[in-house]
Each structure stands twice: as structure tokens, then as C-alpha cells.
Amino acid sequence: MSMPAVKTDVATALPVAAAPVVTMTPKRAPQSEKYVKMAKEAAVRVVPPLIVVVLLLVVWELICRRAGSTLPPPSRVFSDTKELIFDPFFDNGGIDKGLFWHLSASLQRVAYGYSIAAVVGVALGTLVGQSVWAMRGLDPLFQVLRTIPPLAWLPLSLAAFRDGQPSAIFVIFITSVWPIIINTAVGIRNIPQDYRNVAAVVQLNPLEFFTKIMIPAAAPYIFTGLRIGIGLSWLAIVAAEMLIGGVGIGFFIWDAWNSSHISEIILALFYVGIIGFVLDRLIAGLAKFVTRGTAVN
Amino acid sequence: MQAYLKLDHIDKTFTRGNATTEVLKEINLTIDKGEYVSIIGHSGCGKSTLLNIVAGLTGATHGGVLLENREVNSPGPDRAVVFQNHSLLPWLTVYENVKLGVDKVFSKTKTRAERHAWVMHNLNLVQMAHAKDKRPNEISGGMKQRVGIARALAMEPKVLLLDEPFGALDALTRAHLQDSVMALHQKLGNTILMITHDVDEAVLLSDRIVMMTNGPSARIGEVLEVPLARPRKRLELATNAGYLKCRQRVLEFLYERHRFVEAA
Numbered sequence: 001m002s003m004p005a006v007k008t009d010v011a012t013a014l015p016v017a018a019a020p021v022v023t024m025t026p027k028r029a030p031q032s033e034k035y036v037k038m039a040k041e042a043a044v045r046v047v048p049p050l051i052v053v054v055l056l057l058v059v060w061e062l063i064c065r066r067a068g069s070t071l072p073p074p075s076r077v078f079s080d081t082k083e084l085i086f087d088p089f090f091d092n093g094g095i096d097k098g099l100f101w102h103l104s105a106s107l108q109r110v111a112y113g114y115s116i117a118a119v120v121g122v123a124l125g126t127l128v129g130q131s132v133w134a135m136r137g138l139d140p141l142f143q144v145l146r147t148i149p150p151l152a153w154l155p156l157s158l159a160a161f162r163d164g165q166p167s168a169i170f171v172i173f174i175t176s177v178w179p180i181i182i183n184t185a186v187g188i189r190n191i192p193q194d195y196r197n198v199a200a201v202v203q204l205n206p207l208e209f210f211t212k213i214m215i216p217a218a219a220p221y222i223f224t225g226l227r228i229g230i231g232l233s234w235l236a237i238v239a240a241e242m243l244i245g246g247v248g249i250g251f252f253i254w255d256a257w258n259s260s261h262i263s264e265i266i267l268a269l270f271y272v273g274i275i276g277f278v279l280d281r282l283i284a285g286l287a288k289f290v291t292r293g294t295a296v297n
Numbered sequence: 298m299q300a301y302l303k304l305d306h307i308d309k310t311f312t313r314g315n316a317t318t319e320v321l322k323e324i325n326l327t328i329d330k331g332e333y334v335s336i337i338g339h340s341g342c343g344k345s346t347l348l349n350i351v352a353g354l355t356g357a358t359h360g361g362v363l364l365e366n367r368e369v370n371s372p373g374p375d376r377a378v379v380f381q382n383h384s385l386l387p388w389l390t391v392y393e394n395v396k397l398g399v400d401k402v403f404s405k406t407k408t409r410a411e412r413h414a415w416v417m418h419n420l421n422l423v424q425m426a427h428a429k430d431k432r433p434n435e436i437s438g439g440m441k442q443r444v445g446i447a448r449a450l451a452m453e454p455k456v457l458l459l460d461e462p463f464g465a466l467d468a469l470t471r472a473h474l475q476d477s478v479m480a481l482h483q484k485l486g487n488t489i490l491m492i493t494h495d496v497d498e499a500v501l502l503s504d505r506i507v508m509m510t511n512g513p514s515a516r517i518g519e520v521l522e523v524p525l526a527r528p529r530k531r532l533e534l535a536t537n538a539g540y541l542k543c544r545q546r547v548l549e550f551l552y553e554r555h556r557f558v559e560a561a
Binding site for chain 1: 303352353354371374376377380382384386388397398401402452453538
């Protein structure tokens with residue numbers, strides 16, 4: 001009985017002309033202040049890029065609106081690709097699918113190639129960081145191989161695998177593995193002697209040393225490599241898919257170009273950018289979660 | 298009586314390219330069980346190298362270390378080290394840092410519950426149980442060193458090696474921690490070998506003070522017995538004739554007979 005009474009009291013006690021954020025959280029004054037503060041902070045981060053985007057769209061619209069313009073203005077892009085935007089899940093067989101299926105096929109390839117690269121990269125990086133002889137033998141090789149552009153590997157991998165799917169995965173792998181190896185090696189080499197001494201006194205065996213000292217101590221470096229690696233994989237997959245064909249965002253772009261659907265290319269580029277950004281943030285967030293405490297000694 | 302810990306004719310030379318530097322020469326020292334021995338000397342005289350040799354972290358060029366008549370030449374929990382800069386693993390909590398050693402040393406002899414109790418017991422000894430879930434970067438320098446001591450004690454070492462354990466602390470924290478170490482030594486009866494460059498600290502804490510000559514080729518210059526009764530009280534000792542005499546002896550050794558020459 002008393003509960004509703006209290007609630008109406010609070011509701012009526014609120015001033016009618018209160019700000020919308022305050023009326024949404026009619027619990028306590030400090031609570032609502034907290035939300036206002038959070039909303040303000042969010043606005044500070046969101047509003048400036050939003051203004052810039054709107055300005056750019058306006059400029060683009062003005063430039064491409066004239067008759068005879070080679071590229072469509074944003075309004076045309078939207079009207080041309082409305083179906084693709086609002087129905088990303090259609091599947092008419094073959095490569096005539098919604099953007100969701102293209103993007104998920106690309107992401108799957110990246111997931112395979114990048115996962116292999118992460119495991120192999122950390123393992124090889126540990127070896128090179130730990131053993132002077134492995135470093136002398138392998139480091140020059142890595143330094144040369146890592147400068148080979150991703151697409152240059154594609155013909156070779158097609159020749160070896162005789163299939164598009166594994167070739168694309170291999171290109172992802174070979175592109176993203178180098179920064180992971182090199183950063184892991186640097187991280188392992190920079191483990192303070194103190195930590196090694198602690199491990200020696202406690203008599204950790206090599207496996208325990210690897211999991212309990214090496215990986216946590218080198219984690220900030222490893223994640224730097226992983227972050228560079230995910231960016232490179234996403235760069236490489238679009239290019240590789242243009243060549244191997246099939247379902248995937250890269251071939252979708254190439255196919256749109258061949259059919260002169262310029263608006264579809266622009267939409268696809270927008271998605272590619274957003275997903276690349278999200279992948280980078282994901283790894284950064286994971287790094288922040290895993291390496292809490294390691295950076296500060 | 299057999300020596301508990303024996304440093305037997307230890308020489309140490311470092312070789313870099315063609316240049317060889319003799320750091321330590323003919324170090325002989327025996328330490329009895331439960332004794333608190335300090336090694337004092339100017340910086341660069343090789344006292345930390347000597348401690349590392351006892352810990353097994355560095356090998357001696359000649360000679361060796363005997364613990365209960367058995368040669369020890371690799372690191373192990375029977376000679377736990379408290380490092381100068383605490384060396385806690387920053388990604389582990391205080392509790393996990395201590396537990397790391399406990400899990401290894403007592404993996405067969407204690408159950409999981411017993412190991413937990415033992416970790417907490419040792420954290421309680423250094424009055425750090427309240428911070429068990431904090432990470433090293435969330436606690437002060439003195440607290441970190443307490444945890445470092447707890448980690449070493451928890452391995453139940455035969456010899457506790459302290460490598461300038463109070464060097465990085467401010468004067469007040471240092472005094473407080475010295476009192477704690479003294480109390481722990483009184484209570485547990487550990488055998489302790491401590492490296493220091495602080496004369497007052499050496500006299501206050503030690504049963505014997507080993508004074509090292511300047512390097513290169515540092516030797517043991519003199520060994521001083523500190524005949525002060527335990528438990529010792531910092532304030533009472535300040536005017537104690539025996540304390541002042543010991544202090545005088547060490548100061549004379551360090552600043553008259555073996556002055557630290559910068560160019561050397």
C-alpha cells in the first residue's frame with residue numbers, strides 16, 4: 001500500500017519543466033546528476049565527429065549533384081542502395097546475397113587466418129625472443145618476408161592450394177603474422193631480469209614460466225602486434241577476395257564495379273570501414289582487459 | 298660444530314671480450330643456523346654479486362656455496378631472496394604473488410586448503426593480509442617490500458637472503474620495516490644474510506657484520522661481532538656504549554681504511 005504512495009510522491013515532487021534526462025530517472029537527485037554528467041561526456045565525444053560527417057556529406061552532395069558528375073551524391077547512393085541497406089539477409093543463391101552474408105564470409109576468412117596467425121605468431125615470437133640462436137637464424141628471414149605485399153602471395157598460394165578459400169585464409173595469415181612475431185619477440189626480450197630471478201628462485205618449470213611469467217609480462221607487446229595484425233588482415237581480405245571471387249565483401253565491390261553500380265561500392269566501403277574500426281576496438285578492448293596492471297610496475 | 302651455510306673460497310671474474318674483471322677474491326664465510334649476518338661495503342664492491350652467488354642466480358668462478366654440507370649452485374626456494382626493488386609480479390594480486398611460491402614448494406606436502414592457510418599466515422606475519430586482493434601498483438613501497446618478505450618467508454627457506462631490502466624506502470618506512478624484520482627474526486629464528494650499505498641498519502639488525510674492501514678483487518676486510526642482547530630497541534640503543542662502539546668500528550673501516558675512491 002505504501003509503495004505506490006511513495007512513488008507518486010516522488011513523481012509529483014518533480015518539477016514539471018525538468019530536463020528530459022531528469023524525468024527519465026526519477027530516483028534520487030545525485031543519481032540523475034550522474035546521468036546528466038554521463039550524457040554530457042558522451043555528447044562531447046559524439047557531437048564533433050557528427051558535425052564533421054554532416055558537413056562532409058553536404059559538401060559531397062553539392063559537388064556530385066551537377067549533371068555529368070562521375071560519382072553519385074549521397075542522396076543517390078541512399079536511394080540506389082535502399083534495398084541492400086534494409087534487407088541485408090536476402091539470399092537468391094550463388095553470389096546474389098545480402099551484404100550480411102558477404103561480410104560474414106569475409107569475417108570468417110579473417111577469423112581463420114588471423115587465429116592461426118595469432119597462435120603461430122606468439123609461438124614463433126616467443127622462440128625468437130627467448131633464444132639468441134633462433135633470433136640470429138630467423139630474424140633476417142622475417143625482416144625480408146614481412147615486406148612482401150599480401151597480394152603477391154596469392155598466386156603462389158592458389159598454385160599450392162588450388163582453391164580460393166584456403167588461399168585467402170593463407171594470405172590473411174601471412175599478412176598478419178609478422179607484426180605478431182616481431183612484437184612478441186620484443187616483449188619477451190624485454191622481460192625484466194627481476195621476473196626471471198623470481199621464477200628461478202621459485203623454480204618454475206619451463207611451461208609454468210611460459211604461462212605465468214612470459215605471457216603476462218609480454219602481454220602489452222603481444223597485443224600491440226595483434227592489433228596491427230587485425231588491421232592488416234582486414235586490409236588484405238578485401239584485396240584478396242577481389243581476385244578469388246565467390247561470396248565476400250571484396251568480390252562484392254569488384255562485382256559492383258563490373259556492373260557499374262557505383263552506389264553499391266560506396267555502401268560497401270562504408271561497411272568495410274566500420275567493421276575494420278570495430279575489429280580494432282575489439283582487440284584494443286581485449287588488450288585493456290587482459291593487461292590490466294601489467295603496464296605499471 | 299658444522300657450519301650451516303658456508304661460502305668456500307669464492308672467486309668471481311667477469312669476462313667481456315678480452316677484458317676480465319676480478320670482482321670477488323677468496324671469500325670465506327661460515328654462518329650458523331639462526332644467525333643474522335650483514336654484508337656491508339661501498340657500492341660496486343660486489344656484495345650484490347656475492348648474494349647472487351649464494352642465491353644461485355650467478356655462478357662462482359672458483360669455490361662454492363655449501364648449505365648443510367651440500368653444495369648448492371642453482372637457485373631454489375631453500376635460499377629465498379627478498380629483492381631490493383621488491384620484484385612482485387604486477388599482474389598478480391598480493392595473495393597470488395605469495396601463493397606462486399607456496400604452490401610450487403608445497404605442491405606435494407600441503408593440501409589446497411593448507412596452502413591457502415599458509416599464504417594467509419605469512420601475509421599476517423607481515424601485517425599485509427588486509428591487502429591480499431590488491432595489485433602491487435595499488436600499495437605503497439613499504440607494503441610491497443612486506444609482501445616480498447612474505448613471499449620469501451612462505452617458501453620456508455633455510456636461509457633468507459635480503460638484497461638491500463630497505464634501500465628503496467624512505468627513512469620512516471625503513472625504520473618501521475627494520476623493526477618488523479627484527480621481530481620476525483626473533484619469532485621465527487631464520488638464518489638471514491643481508492646486503493646493506495647502511496651502517497646503522499647493519500649494527501641494529503646483525504649478529505655479525507662482514508665488511509668488504511673496495512673492488513675490483515673485493516675481499517672480506519673484517520668481520521665484526523655485534524655483542525648486543527636481543528630483543529634490541531632502536532631508541533635505547535641510540536645511547537648504548539656497545540652499539541656506538543660497533544658503529545664506530547664499521548664507520549672507521551668504511552671511511553678511513555677503505556675509502557670509496559670514485560676513480561677506482
